[in-house]
Amino acid sequence: MLKFLAKGLLRDRTRSFFPILIIASGVMLTVLFFSWINGYAMMLIAENARFETGHVKIVTRAYKELIDQKPYDLGLMNVNERIEVLSSEYPQIYWQPRIYFGNLLDLPDKKGETLSQGEVIGFGVDLFTDSYEQELLNLKEALSNGNLPTKQGEILISQEVAEKIGININDVITLIGSTMYGSMAMHNFTVSGMVRFGIQAMDRGAVIVDIADVRLFLDMEDSASEILGFLPKYNEDTTFEISSIFNKKYTNKDDEFSEIMLPLRTQGQMEFLLATMDQRMGMFIFIFIFVMSLVLWNSGLMNGIRRYGEIGIRLAIGESKGHIYRSLILESLLIGIVATIIGTAIGLIFSYLLQNYGIDMSSMLKDAKVIMSTTMRAQVTPTSYFIGFIPGVFASVIGAMVSGIGIYKRNTAQLFKELEI
Template sequence: MLKFLAKGLVRDRSRSFFPILIIAAGVMLTVIFYSWLNGYINMLIEDNARFDTGHVKIVTRAYNELIDQKPYDLAMMNVGHRIETLSRDYPQIQWQPRIYFGGILDVPDENKETLKQGKVAGLGVNLLNSNFERDILNLEQAIKQGKMPSKLGEILISRDIAEKLGIQINDEVTMFGSTMYGSITMQNFIVSGIVVFGVQILDKGAVIIDISDVRKFLDMEDSASEILGFIPKYNEAATYQISAEFNEQNSDPTEEFSEIMIPLKDQGQMAFMINVIDQRMGMFIFIFIFVMSLVLWNSGLMNGIRRYGEIGVRLAIGESKGHIYRSLILESIIIGITATIIGTGIGLIFAFMLQHYGINISSFMKDAEVIMNSTMRAQITPSCYVIGFIPGVFASIIGACFAGIGIYRRNTAQLFKELET
């Protein structure tokens, strides 16, 4: 039966060409859009994890209340001991202390007075004692001029701030800010490198300093504003499980400086953004199924008129209406599968190009306040190979189901009369 129907579709191309074209185009767009959103979500998660959220994050409860302001005066103390415990309890996770702080970067003149100054967002990470942060922040690739800090007293600054303040490699600059306890603090640094992350919010004014220097600068001995945990491969369920376990053992809601672990998805707007993207994807597929069904229904009706005689003869020689209806649906399944394979193939080619080359969206992100790479890329995952079957096959079947209803309206008694004309 299948073979018979397939032969009919190949030999009578007017039955299959238009529906295949429509479905393949729809499936192609679905695959491109799906892989694009995949890439976007993945980029959003990984960029945020690397620069801000980790896969899980530990902070004090007081800090968490004002987390958007990064209030390092409410930071954790005895961090060394805490990291030792965490590494023992969760050896699969890499734990990294970080200090986020704001300050003024001041460029002195020959009298050691202010020549130029600008607001910066400082990040204190372990640069000198381990390669983990260098790798996760992609620092080696981000350095566009100069080199990584090799000793205390050296810093990396973003290209925008270097250009704005006219800073060159090996220039001496002063960081000015407030200590954890509020006192005025200043510390001189040598600029060892200029970095570009491709993330607008960081490129606007980031300063990266070894955490030991930041601790000295902000009077935060053995303290850190946040401890970030990185799982080898992000797994949402695992982050929730680990956080729940940790909080049950260590977090006391009545003690403002007790620690709390927060999974990535519960930080900032992450849950909202990921959910919105998922909803958009569902909506997109639904719209495609709906529109394509309408088009294919219409195409089925046209086919019904063209195949009026054929269906009449089949009914006249005794084929039941139900059998003809089922054969039309079977035909639509064959068309749907064929078109989906073609559409998925073409869609994957475009998705691969988007994955490889990406699209630079930096011009849309000049004032962006979210951590997001300025090159958007698609990401091909195993689900991209099958996602097209949902709109492709469904639309084809739904179209055929509606168009085929006409068969039941044919009056058998009139058939020979109709065929004579």
């Protein structure tokens, strides 16, 4: 039966060419859109995890209340001991303490008087124990001038800030801020290098210092703003599961400094962004199926008119209406599958191109507050290979099912009269 139908479709190309063209185009767009949304989501997750959220994050309850302000005075204490415990309880997770701090960067003249100043956002990360944070923050690739810090007291400054304030490599600058206890704090650092991340939120004013220096500077001995946890591979369900177990064990509602674990998705605007993307994808597939079904319904009707005689003869020689209807659906299934394969293949080619080369969106992200790469890329995943089958095959089959209803409206008694015409 299938072979017979396939031969029919190949020999009578008017039956298959336009439906295949329509479905393949739609499937190609679906695959490309899915891969692009996927790439955007993966980029958003990866970039935010690296710089901001981790896959999970541990903070105090008091800190969580004001988390947007990064109040390091409400941060975690006895951090080294805590990381040892966490490492034994969750060996699959890599734990990294961080301190985020807002500061005034002051460049002195030869007399020690202020030459120029600017506000910066400081990242206190472990630069020397191992290379994990350096790799996580992509520091080697981000280095635009000078070297990475090799000893305590050295600092990395965003290229944009350095140019704005007039800082050169090996200049001694002073960071001015408040200690964990609110006293004014000043600390001198030597500029070892400048970085450019390609992320507006970072390039606008980030400075990166070893966490030991920050602890000394801000009077935060063995303390941290947050402890970030990184799974070998991000899995949303795992982050929720681990957080739930951790919070049951460690979060105490009566102690504002008890710890709370936050999965990536619940942090900042991530929930909103990821949910919006899921909705957009679902909406796109629904609209695609709906519109394609209408188009294919129309195409089926046109085909029905063109094959009016053929179906009439088939009915006249005794083929049941149900059999004809099923054969039309089977035909549409074949068309759907073939078109989806063609559309998926073309969609994947474009997706891979977008994955490898990306599109520079820096001009559109000048004021972005979310940590986001300025180059948008697609991300091809195993799902990209079959996501097109849902709208492609469904639209084709639904279109055939709706247009094929006309078969049941044919009056057998009128057939010979119609065929005479």
